[in-house]
Amino acid sequence: MKKSSVIGIIVIAIAIAMIIVIYADSSTYSTFTEAREKQSELYVVGVLNKAKTLYYDPTVDANHFSFHMYDNDSTECKVVFRGAKPQDIERSEQIVLTGKMVGDEFHASKILMKCPSKYNQDEVEVIEASTAQIMGFTETPTDN
Amino acid sequence: MDINYVGESLLPGKIGQFFVILSFGTALLSCISYYFATRHKEDHSWQKIARIAFWINIVSVLGLGSCLYYIIYNHLFEYHYAWAHSSRSLPTHYIISSFWEGQEGSFWLWMFWQGMLGILLVFRAKGWETPVMTIIMLCQAVLGSMLIGIEIFGERVGSSPFILLREAMQGPIFSDPNYVSMIADGTGLNPLLQNYWMVIHPPTLFLGFAAMVVPFAYAVAGQWQQRYKEWMKPGLPWALFAVMTLGAGIIMGSFWAYEALNFGGFWAWDPVENASIIPWLTLIAAVHVMVAYKNSGHSYFTATFLVMISFVLVIYASYLTRSGILGETSVHSFTDLGLFWQLIAFNVIFLAIMVYLLVKHKKRMPSTQKEEDIYSREFWLFIGALVLSVACVQIIASTSIPVFNAVFGTKVAPPIDPVQHYNKWQAGFAVVIGILSAFTQFMKYKRTDVRKFYVSAIASLVVAVVITAIVVYVTKVYTNFMYILMVFAATYTIVANGRILGEAIKGKWKLTGSAVAHIGFGLLLIGALVAAATNEVISVNNSGYIAVAGFDQVEKPGDNLFLTEDEPVQMGDYRITYVGDSVVPPNVYYKINYEKIDEETGRVTESFQLRPFAQNNPQMGGLIGTPDTRHYLTHDIYTLITAAMSDTHQQSQGADEQTGFEDYEEPAIYETNIGDTLRYRNGYIVVTGINRNATLQNIPKGEDDVIVGLHLNVHTAEGQMYEVEPVFLIKDGATYDFSKDVEEQGLRFRFSNIMPEKDKLELMVYQKPVPEKKWVVFKAIKFPYINFLWCGAIVMTIGFFMAILRRNKEIKPEKT
Numbered sequence: 001m002k003k004s005s006v007i008g009i010i011v012i013a014i015a016i017a018m019i020i021v022i023y024a025d026s027s028t029y030s031t032f033t034e035a036r037e038k039q040s041e042l043y044v045v046g047v048l049n050k051a052k053t054l055y056y057d058p059t060v061d062a063n064h065f066s067f068h069m070y071d072n073d074s075t076e077c078k079v080v081f082r083g084a085k086p087q088d089i090e091r092s093e094q095i096v097l098t099g100k101m102v103g104d105e106f107h108a109s110k111i112l113m114k115c116p117s118k119y120n121q122d123e124v125e126v127i128e129a130s131t132a133q134i135m136g137f138t139e140t141p142t143d144n
Numbered sequence: 145m146d147i148n149y150v151g152e153s154l155l156p157g158k159i160g161q162f163f164v165i166l167s168f169g170t171a172l173l174s175c176i177s178y179y180f181a182t183r184h185k186e187d188h189s190w191q192k193i194a195r196i197a198f199w200i201n202i203v204s205v206l207g208l209g210s211c212l213y214y215i216i217y218n219h220l221f222e223y224h225y226a227w228a229h230s231s232r233s234l235p236t237h238y239i240i241s242s243f244w245e246g247q248e249g250s251f252w253l254w255m256f257w258q259g260m261l262g263i264l265l266v267f268r269a270k271g272w273e274t275p276v277m278t279i280i281m282l283c284q285a286v287l288g289s290m291l292i293g294i295e296i297f298g299e300r301v302g303s304s305p306f307i308l309l310r311e312a313m314q315g316p317i318f319s320d321p322n323y324v325s326m327i328a329d330g331t332g333l334n335p336l337l338q339n340y341w342m343v344i345h346p347p348t349l350f351l352g353f354a355a356m357v358v359p360f361a362y363a364v365a366g367q368w369q370q371r372y373k374e375w376m377k378p379g380l381p382w383a384l385f386a387v388m389t390l391g392a393g394i395i396m397g398s399f400w401a402y403e404a405l406n407f408g409g410f411w412a413w414d415p416v417e418n419a420s421i422i423p424w425l426t427l428i429a430a431v432h433v434m435v436a437y438k439n440s441g442h443s444y445f446t447a448t449f450l451v452m453i454s455f456v457l458v459i460y461a462s463y464l465t466r467s468g469i470l471g472e473t474s475v476h477s478f479t480d481l482g483l484f485w486q487l488i489a490f491n492v493i494f495l496a497i498m499v500y501l502l503v504k505h506k507k508r509m510p511s512t513q514k515e516e517d518i519y520s521r522e523f524w525l526f527i528g529a530l531v532l533s534v535a536c537v538q539i540i541a542s543t544s545i546p547v548f549n550a551v552f553g554t555k556v557a558p559p560i561d562p563v564q565h566y567n568k569w570q571a572g573f574a575v576v577i578g579i580l581s582a583f584t585q586f587m588k589y590k591r592t593d594v595r596k597f598y599v600s601a602i603a604s605l606v607v608a609v610v611i612t613a614i615v616v617y618v619t620k621v622y623t624n625f626m627y628i629l630m631v632f633a634a635t636y637t638i639v640a641n642g643r644i645l646g647e648a649i650k651g652k653w654k655l656t657g658s659a660v661a662h663i664g665f666g667l668l669l670i671g672a673l674v675a676a677a678t679n680e681v682i683s684v685n686n687s688g689y690i691a692v693a694g695f696d697q698v699e700k701p702g703d704n705l706f707l708t709e710d711e712p713v714q715m716g717d718y719r720i721t722y723v724g725d726s727v728v729p730p731n732v733y734y735k736i737n738y739e740k741i742d743e744e745t746g747r748v749t750e751s752f753q754l755r756p757f758a759q760n761n762p763q764m765g766g767l768i769g770t771p772d773t774r775h776y777l778t779h780d781i782y783t784l785i786t787a788a789m790s791d792t793h794q795q796s797q798g799a800d801e802q803t804g805f806e807d808y809e810e811p812a813i814y815e816t817n818i819g820d821t822l823r824y825r826n827g828y829i830v831v832t833g834i835n836r837n838a839t840l841q842n843i844p845k846g847e848d849d850v851i852v853g854l855h856l857n858v859h860t861a862e863g864q865m866y867e868v869e870p871v872f873l874i875k876d877g878a879t880y881d882f883s884k885d886v887e888e889q890g891l892r893f894r895f896s897n898i899m900p901e902k903d904k905l906e907l908m909v910y911q912k913p914v915p916e917k918k919w920v921v922f923k924a925i926k927f928p929y930i931n932f933l934w935c936g937a938i939v940m941t942i943g944f945f946m947a948i949l950r951r952n953k954e955i956k957p958e959k960t
Contacts, residue, residue: 003515007527011534018538018569025559026545041560058787062706062921084704084786084921098560 032077035101044097044106046071048089056085069095069106081108089113149310151324152222157306160211161293164304167204167255168288173197175281182274182368191274198266198277201284202259208291209252212305216243221327224312225249225305231332233730241342242333244350247466247481248291248305253347255287257354265358272378275365276358279497283357286490290483303481335730335759335768341400345393349420352390353458356423359383359430360455360494363448367501372510376434376447381951383431383451388944390424395937402782402930404770409676410933413566415470418543419461425536427454429529439589440522443529444510445502450529452498457540459494463487469546519594521587528580535573542566567676571626574669578633581662582608582640585655604643608636619674619929630673637666657950661943664936671932682716682781683924704786707736709918722920723753731770733757734785734920738774754783756922779928787921808892808910815904825911826889827860834905838871840882850874854895854905858886870895870907883910 029043048054049068056065065085070076079097089095092113099108177194184190212225216239221227229249230242244250262280269276293304309327310318317323359379366375397417402410411417430450437447464470467487468480516523542565545558559565586592586600612632621627645659683705707713707722714720721737733755740750756772771784814822822829831854838853845851853869860866870893871882883894890912897906 003518003523007530011530014534015537018534018541021569022538022542022559025542025565027557027560029555029557043557043560056787058704058706058919058921062704062787084923 031071031073032075032101032106033073035106039101041098041100044071046095048092048095049076050090054085054089077106078104079106079108081111086111086113147319147321149324150322153220156211156214156220157223157308160208160306161304163204163208163211164291164306167201167208168285168292170197170201170204171281171285171288174201175278175285178274178278178281182278194277195266198262198281202263205255205259209256212249212252213243219330221330222309222324224307224309227309227327227330229330229333231330234333237340237343238333238338241337244346245333245337246305248303250346250350251287251290253350254354255284257351258284258287258357261354261358269378272362272365275368276361279361279364280357286493290486300482301486303483336404339400339404341396341403345396345400348389348396349393352386352393355382355386355389356427356455356458359386359451363451364497364501367448367505370508372444372508376438378955379451380431380434381948381955383427383434384944384948384951387424387427387431388941388948391944392941394420394424399934403773411672413562415543416465418539419464422536422539423454423457423461425532426450426457429532430454432525433529436522436525440520441510441512442516442522443526445506446526446529449502452502456491456495456498459491463491464543469550471546517591519587519592519597521584521589524580524584524587528577528584531573531576531580535570538569539566571630575629575633578637578666578669581665582636585640585644585659604640605636608632608639611635611639615670619678621674621677624677627673627677631670634666634669638663641666654950657943657947660946661940664938664940664943667932667936667939671930671934671936675927675930675933679925679927681923682926683922704921704923707920707922715924724918731757731759734788736783736922756783756785758785758788777931779926780930782925782927784923785920786923789918805910807912809913811908811910814907814909815899815902816907817904822909824891824909827858829909830857830859832857835869838869840871840873846875852898854907856893858889858891860889868893872898
């Protein structure tokens, strides 16, 4: 057999292995209900329940932060995060959690927040006379 | 409705916009002229036009940049770009960073470097000038189109940095002709980018990206002009230059991430990072195959393909980071500016050029019938390039998951733990690459003396095994077989190339560049592995850990430690104390003392202070911590604030005028007489007398008015005495009182009533609550041997530079 064919076969074998592993490692965006069934690490996308209190008291435990979140099916669940409270989570528009269900609590290992940053909600701070006031307005869509 | 706006400086924007259009137009003209100059070699007028257009293009790119800089530097917030990316409080060097924080600015940077490289080519490329510049000016035109920002056939093309705020947004204030004076400040630069590395990292990175077009252009010219065998000679130093600058840019980004970002590491396999490393790896592979072809005549197609695909991947990287397609999978990509389809077009144009040329010229390309010998350097260079390419395919495939989702409408999420996912593959590839770059150095082109090869290769191998054993023992990575293998591969590379370097110094100077670069690569690999594998969180919270019901059994203690001001905590080898903070708006610096104490004598053997800081920036998402790192030769100690008491931050915002009563506790109301003594938290107050001749500023005393002051002496526990006189006023039948404060003691007094029937004076005493002790929550990580990583990166860059010098010398003898 020619060397090039041997190399070719090896490369193809590695490529197939890679595709399988990428497929196996890839996850899905799911819901709390699904997380309860699967019991494995996955992503849950949702919004913060701002009506319920966010619990973080560093004087008691600097690594315990809990809050309530609605997933995309509007199921509410208590989320516990072993770490410091991410700043400004109150302002978040969307939260992507990584973690798994333990009992009735979702234990998050990572919290990703989408905040109304300067890119998607602009506010011009306006000075009028001496009192500063904030006027909020949104950017016009750029593609029309 | 036309409004005559007052105070807008429209001139710099108008000039800037003119330069935008001019730079696009001249780039296009130059490209077309260079194209015809290549087609009609005998006619020099085309080349003349092309060159004139090129120089105008350079001038307009510089003019464009100057206008934008002028706008940002002078805080002309009527322009959206200045408003969105800078603020008045930014120091000058960060104004430079805000220049390229936005997409438009970074496109400009790319155009600027491409223009500079173009100047070099116009002067030095000689016979290659016309075809090479055709491609470069095509790219310049495409980049220029990204900044146009005008509508063509109802579609907006590009995004201009000179757009006005009132054009970009709608709002009530823009109906006021005087709105410019009402804009207080810009939204500012993202605090994470306020780092000196952000001044130098983007220009280096974009120089790397811009340089990638040159080898691509040479490859295109080589096929187009059918000068198949010649293009690699001038193309190679350019490819090495691109590899060097892009590599330096990537490593600077990684150092910035380590120094300034809060994810606690130097590489996170974030899509944005991946996007920049993919073309770098393919061009590294290309460089190796080019060298192989030059020396053996093998693998011409592979070399050409790799050079071309590298630049196409640069464009793909821009598409990934700039089109917003990455969405939530990346923490720091740009959002879509409306350039989505334009970026795709950019990709398609250059991909089409590549595919067309490769297909058309495939048959005529130089090739050899004979297969490479196993004991030949070119064979193993080819294998190395292949492994690098396969490694790239893995990174591309995993990074492109959001792209696949968009194309096929699926909703696949990327791997939960990306670091682990990528490392699993890339560690294996790194081992193979390490071993290959060791023994291939002992091979000769075409045919190697097998016996000699084994003697040198095995000798180095034995030395490498011994060193590996020592390194593994010292750095404590023996827990994992893969780690040991990687250390071995890296060590083998260092040893083998060290040997080549030794010989090179004696005479074969030609190989020094490659040997040095490979040694750098080996060091980098060891540094990255050891730092990533053995970094440990030292702020483990187990002493002050209070159980939360039903929780502590399943979870290990967390990584964050709670510190109260002036209360030392033992953390690993160190006794740490939070000693307070200092405010330099908008940042708050938290001072944390580290002391190492000798257990027997109790003496402090080592002490230092780290000052991680945080910026409370509501616009950017709250408290953003920037770590501080103590660097040692063998390890680093990295400290990051993850939460802090909010008071300190309010102070830094400057809202400190406390005129209201909200800051005080409920008052104590006393009915007193002269001579009475009242207690307060930190001492006592003596009512010493009434001042009937009290006066008040701004309030004239009328005939029937009564102004009475109550004179008080405040004695503190420390023995100090303050005198204070709150005032009571009856004016026109109404009663008023004027409070007086003793700031130092947090006291406020109101003489609130005179009760003649009881013969009493009413005094209200307000006290501020005892300030809560300041606290911070922080995280500390120890990174062992990370200096190998930085040191390796520097050595590798030096190696590339030496290789450029050598390859550049090779062109000179045969001038065209």
